[in-house]
Structures are given as structure tokens and as C-alpha cells.
Amino acid sequence: MKLNILGCYSATPRTFTNPTSQVLEINNHIFLIDCGEGTQVQLRKNKIKFSRIKHIFISHLHGDHFFGLVGLISTFRLLGRDTELHIYSPKGLKEVITLQMKLANSWTNYKLTFHELTNKESEIVFEDEKVEVRTIPLDHRIYTNGFLFKEKPGDRKLDMNAVLNENIDVSYYRKLKQGADVTNEAGEVVKNETVTKAPNKPKSYAFCSDTAYKEDIIPLIKNVDVLYHESTFLEKHAKLAAPTKHSTAKQAASIAKQANVGQLILGHYSTRYDDLNVFKTEAQTIFDNVVLGDDGKVFEF
Amino acid sequence: MKLNILGCYSATPRTFTNPTSQVLEINNHIFLIDCGEGTQVQLRKNKIKFSRIKHIFISHLHGDHFFGLVGLISTFRLLGRDTELHIYSPKGLKEVITLQMKLANSWTNYKLTFHELTNKESEIVFEDEKVEVRTIPLDHRIYTNGFLFKEKPGDRKLDMNAVLNENIDVSYYRKLKQGADVTNEAGEVVKNETVTKAPNKPKSYAFCSDTAYKEDIIPLIKNVDVLYHESTFLEKHAKLAAPTKHSTAKQAASIAKQANVGQLILGHYSTRYDDLNVFKTEAQTIFDNVVLGDDGKVFEF
Numbered sequence: 064m065k066l067n068i069l070g071c072y073s074a075t076p077r078t079f080t081n082p083t084s085q086v087l088e089i090n091n092h093i094f095l096i097d098c099g100e101g102t103q104v105q106l107r108k109n110k111i112k113f114s115r116i117k118h119i120f121i122s123h124l125h126g127d128h129f130f131g132l133v134g135l136i137s138t139f140r141l142l143g144r145d146t147e148l149h150i151y152s153p154k155g156l157k158e159v160i161t162l163q164m165k166l167a168n169s170w171t172n173y174k175l176t177f178h179e180l181t182n183k184e185s186e187i188v189f190e191d192e193k194v195e196v197r198t199i200p201l202d203h204r205i206y207t208n209g210f211l212f213k214e215k216p217g218d219r220k221l222d223m224n225a226v227l228n229e230n231i232d233v234s235y236y237r238k239l240k241q242g243a244d245v246t247n248e249a250g251e252v253v254k255n256e257t258v259t260k261a262p263n264k265p266k267s268y269a270f271c272s273d274t275a276y277k278e279d280i281i282p283l284i285k286n287v288d289v290l291y292h293e294s295t296f297l298e299k300h301a302k303l304a305a306p307t308k309h310s311t312a313k314q315a316a317s318i319a320k321q322a323n324v325g326q327l328i329l330g331h332y333s334t335r336y337d338d339l340n341v342f343k344t345e346a347q348t349i350f351d352n353v354v355l356g357d358d359g360k361v362f363e364f
Numbered sequence: 365m366k367l368n369i370l371g372c373y374s375a376t377p378r379t380f381t382n383p384t385s386q387v388l389e390i391n392n393h394i395f396l397i398d399c400g401e402g403t404q405v406q407l408r409k410n411k412i413k414f415s416r417i418k419h420i421f422i423s424h425l426h427g428d429h430f431f432g433l434v435g436l437i438s439t440f441r442l443l444g445r446d447t448e449l450h451i452y453s454p455k456g457l458k459e460v461i462t463l464q465m466k467l468a469n470s471w472t473n474y475k476l477t478f479h480e481l482t483n484k485e486s487e488i489v490f491e492d493e494k495v496e497v498r499t500i501p502l503d504h505r506i507y508t509n510g511f512l513f514k515e516k517p518g519d520r521k522l523d524m525n526a527v528l529n530e531n532i533d534v535s536y537y538r539k540l541k542q543g544a545d546v547t548n549e550a551g552e553v554v555k556n557e558t559v560t561k562a563p564n565k566p567k568s569y570a571f572c573s574d575t576a577y578k579e580d581i582i583p584l585i586k587n588v589d590v591l592y593h594e595s596t597f598l599e600k601h602a603k604l605a606a607p608t609k610h611s612t613a614k615q616a617a618s619i620a621k622q623a624n625v626g627q628l629i630l631g632h633y634s635t636r637y638d639d640l641n642v643f644k645t646e647a648q649t650i651f652d653n654v655v656l657g658d659d660g661k662v663f664e665f
Contacts, residue, residue: 168506
């Protein structure tokens with residue numbers, strides 16, 4: 064998995080900072096997560112191939128998370144896209160986008176499919192053989208979902224020396240990878256674990272923005288490799304975090320700790336702060352493996 | 365008058381180029397003309413004070429001319445704006461903006477007034493004591509207006525030596541400035557032109573984007589000081605200009621020449637061209653005083 068943060072500041076695009084958008088590479092998918100104004104330029108700057116984006120996940124309909132989407136959809140058309148685009152978002156986005164296309168008398172020449180979400184319980188929104196994406200219901204001023212991206216467990220790996228020693232016919236290899244015991248050419252049962260190795264541990268990434276402190280999400284994101292959790296404020300501004308339904312760095316770290324995640328990435332910083340290192344310091348009083356998200360940063364895990 | 369071009373490239377925002385947006389300073393007004401994606405960042409980069417923008421003119425509802433507007437309106441709110449904002453645009457924009465505010469459950473805390481245009485004839489859309497703005501109906505794929513910004517003729521200027529020599533009472537000064545003859549203290553009629561001078565020539569600026577070649581606009585923009593006229597294509601791609609209802613550099617120059625404008629600024633270049641100087645060379649075969657518009661360029665006139 065590779066996570067490329069295109070923008071991770073709250074509220075407005077500014078000269079040197081961008082609103083929320085991320086690109087997650089996972090098993091040959093390029094998933095775009097949120098799409099604030101300027102995302103298409105950030106995609107260019109970060110050298111992401113537009114045509115590889117086939118699924119876009121929008122957390123909620125505050126402008127700093129989706130105002131760049133209609134422009135990106137238009138640009139796809141201008142670039143001659145013909146592959147289908149799927150958009151997963153709260154209900155309402157389809158109306159906004161189609162209204163603007165109607166006014167411009169300009170429709171896409173590729174199939175555009177909206178998957179509008181209204182469920183307040185976690186649900187699977189995308190799934191194929193290798194990957195599953197489910198919502199993480201968050202607590203914000205409007206209906207908001209985070210997203211949990213999980214690799215599915217892969218096949219077991221053949222220990223080729225052992226397999227050949229056991230004289231197992233090649234036609235059984237697939238069963239072996241699936242974990243079954245098989246019979247060798249001598250007619251003896253061969254225990255699976257004696258000729259195969261465990262698959263790589265499936266990786267997982269949880270994106271949680273925007274949200275108030277919400278312990279309900281902990282079971283969903285338990286043990287993920289990487290958690291991006293918003294930290295709009297520092298604890299000294301907790302009084303601003305509560306009514307706006309945002310989190311502090313300390314709260315983000317508390318969620319990370321309770322969920323036993325591998326690493327916590329912070330972001331969605333309020334523009335009132337000049338020194339982001341304080342976010343890291345504050346979070347590390349609770350949870351050690353914290354990194355500061357920033358526009359253009361790439362994480363491989 | 366001062367014209368600050370924030371963006372003048374067609375179609376999509378890119379790493380180093382921006383879609384259409386301009387700021388015109390005229391008699392203490394800061395008029396924003398069109399508002400492609402990224403305009404609010406360009407305003408910051410060009411150090412335009414957000415609070416001074418009270419009137420926004422949108423030519424048409426293709427995305428590269430208005431996708432930055434909803435974000436700018438949101439940012440005004442976040443910055444605590446309280447002064448009224450007027451938006452002049454084709455019908456439909458109000459629905460787009462209010463739908464997005466409704467979905468975000470986020471309304472402006474300042475008065476937002478939409479002036480939606482449908483008239484296919486030129487009409488005055490803004491007027492005060494010193495300035496008049498009228499539409500320039502253009503010929504594009506959807507309903508589109510250019511805008512003509514004109515200073516009104518100012519008062520005549522008192523020739524104070526002559527006024528004092530003639531012994532004219534101060535209570536007549538205002539009438540003199542308005543061009544009237546007055547009576548001096550000796551009871552004699554004083555001809556206005558003997559004690560006043562002509563006012564400064566009122567300046568005018570015409571913004572024409574996007575449009576096919578349209579001679580009908582010539583009477584409206586006759587003798588303007590500066591004309592911005594789109595030149596999406598070069599003459600060698602005239603076959604692309606016609607169906608998309610855009611102009612070539614040569615056509616823009618032909619309009620400039622027939623309208624006897626002071627200066628022609630080109631813009632709205634298709635991104636297919638690497639060397640913009642060819643636009644200037646082509647236009648100058650028809651009309652001499654041509655400059656290339658470019659993002660960040662400032663013209664004072």
C-alpha cells in the first residue's frame with residue numbers, strides 16, 4: 064500500500080496548503096479519497112495518472128472535501144476518458160454534479176456512477192477479490208463517513224522444496240494455496256502446513272476525517288496498520304473542537320492507542336497554527352508512533 | 365483602472381496555469397470577473413484583499429469560468445465577512461450555490477445577492493455615480509456575456525485662477541463643474557468654458573470571453589481603451605474554433621481593429637500551444653497594439 068497525501072489542511076485552499084485529498088494505491092487500485100478544491104492540480108504535481116483513478120470516496124459534503132470534484136470530472140471528459148468512474152459519497156452529490164453538467168450543457172463521455180450513502184452503520188461499499196472498502200461512520204456536523212481499506216488475506220505460499228520432496232502433483236497446487244491437505248503421488252495425505260507458508264499479513268488503512276472524538280469507531284479500526292485521524296485542534300482549543308465536531312491531536316492519539324494501530328498520521332490542521340510539531344508532541348504524550356501528514360508526503364506500508 | 369489577470373488559460377487548471385479570472389480596480393471598486401477553480405488561491409498570491417470584492421461578474425457557466433466561486437463564497441464566510449456580495453451571472457448559478465450550501469448545512473453570514481441574467485440584448489447590470497457595467501452578449505455554446513466597464517464622464521475641472529479673476533461666488537462652483545454658465549458677483553454671465561477645463565477622459569475596459577468571432581459586439585466596444593478578447597486557437601486551427609464557438613488570435617485582432625480599441629489583450633489559450641508568442645505575431649498582422657495576457661500580469665491604464 065502507498066498513501067500519497069495531496070492535501071491535509073482544513074477549511075480553505077491557501078497559497079502553500081491544500082484542503083483534504085489523498086491517493087491510496089492498493090493492489091493495483093488507485094483510490095482517491097476526498098477531493099477539495101485544487102485536487103486536480105495536486106494530482107498533476109504528484110504525478111498521479113488521471114486515467115488510473117476509477118473509484119473516488121467522499122467523506123462528507125463540506126466544501127473542503129469535495130469542491131474539487133466537479134472540476135476533476137470535467138477534466139476527465141476533456142482528457143477523453145472512456146472508463147467508468149465510481150463515486151461513493153453522501154446523498155446529494157449526484158444532484159450537485161449533474162446540475163452543473165446540465166447548466167454547462169456538457170455531459171461526460173464515460174460512465175459516471177454515483178453510490179450515494181445514507182447508512183449510519185458501517186457497510187461495505189466496494190469489494191473485489193483482493194480488497195474491501197467499508198465505511199466508518201463518524202460524528203461530524205453533517206453525515207460523514209471515514210473509510211477502511213483492507214486487503215483480503217492472500218493465498219498461502221508454496222514451499223517449493225517441500226512440495227517437490229513430497230511428490231505432489233501440480234494439479235493440487237491451487238488446493239494447497241487455499242490451505243487444504245492433499246494426497247501425494249504415493250497416496251499419502253500431506254498436511255498443508257508442512258508444504259506451505261502463511262500468506263503476507265493483509266494490510267489495512269483507516270481514513271477518519273472529519274470527526275469529533277468517537278470511541279465507537281475503535282472496534283472497526285482495531286489493529287489497522289495505519290490510521291489517518293483528523294486533529295483540527297490542539298488540546299488547548301478543545302472548546303473549539305467540541306461544538307465544531309472536530310478532534311484534538313490528543314484525542315486522535317487516544318483513538319490510535321485504544322485501537323492498537325501501527326501508526327497514526329495526523330492532519331486536517333486548522334490554519335490558526337504555524338508550528339505543526341506541537342501536534343506531534345501532544346499526540347505522543349498518548350501514543351508513540353505518530354507522524355505529521357503534509358501535502359505531498361508519501362507513506363509506504 | 366488596473367487590471368490584474370489571475371488566470372487566462374482555457375479548460376482546466378494546471379500546475380503552472382489557471383482558468384479564467386481577473387480583478388479590475390476601477391474608481392475604488394474591486395470587480396472580480398469570472399472565477400475558475402483556484403481563483404481564491406490566485407487572489408492570495410496576487411495580494412488582493414478579499415473583503416474589498418463586493419461584485420463578481422460571471423460570463424457563463426462552463427466550469428473553467430466559475431468552479432472556484434462556491435469555494436470563494438465559503439471562504440468569505442470563514443473569514444467573517446459581513447458586507448453584501450453581489451453576483452452577476454447567467455441564470456442557474458444561484459441554484460448551484462444554494463444547493464451546495466444546503467448540503468453542507470452552511471449558510472453565509474453576509475448578504476449574498478444573485479443578479480441572474482437572461483437578456484440576449486446588452487443591458488446595464490451595475491451602475492453608480494462614477495461607473496457603469498453593461499453586458500456584451502457573446503456567441504458561445506451556452507448563454508454567455510462579456511462585460512463592458514466604463515467610467516462615467518467626471519465633473520469639469522475649475523480653472524481656479526480664472527474663477528477667482530471672474531469673482532464667482534463659491535456657491536456656484538458645483539454648477540460650474542457640471543458645465544453650466546453662471547453669473548458673477550458683478551451680475552455678468554460667465555461662459556463655463558472660460559473658467560473650467562474638460563474632465564479626464566473616462567476610461568473603459570471590455571472583457572470578451574468566451575466567444576466565436578462576432579462583429580455585432582463592435583458598436584458596443586467601440587473605442588474602448590483596453591479589450592480583452594479570447595483567442596483560444598491560432599488561425600491554423602480555425603476549424604476547431606468554429607464548432608466550439610471560440611476565436612482565433614487573428615479574429616480577436618480583427619475585432620480590435622474594427623472597434624478601434626486602444627490595446628488588445630489576448631487570453632483563454634488552448635493548452636495545446638507551448639509558444640504563446642505566435643498568438644501575438646498572428647494578431648499583429650491585423651492590429652498593432654497587442655499584448656499577451658498571462659497569469660499574474662497587471663495592466664494599468
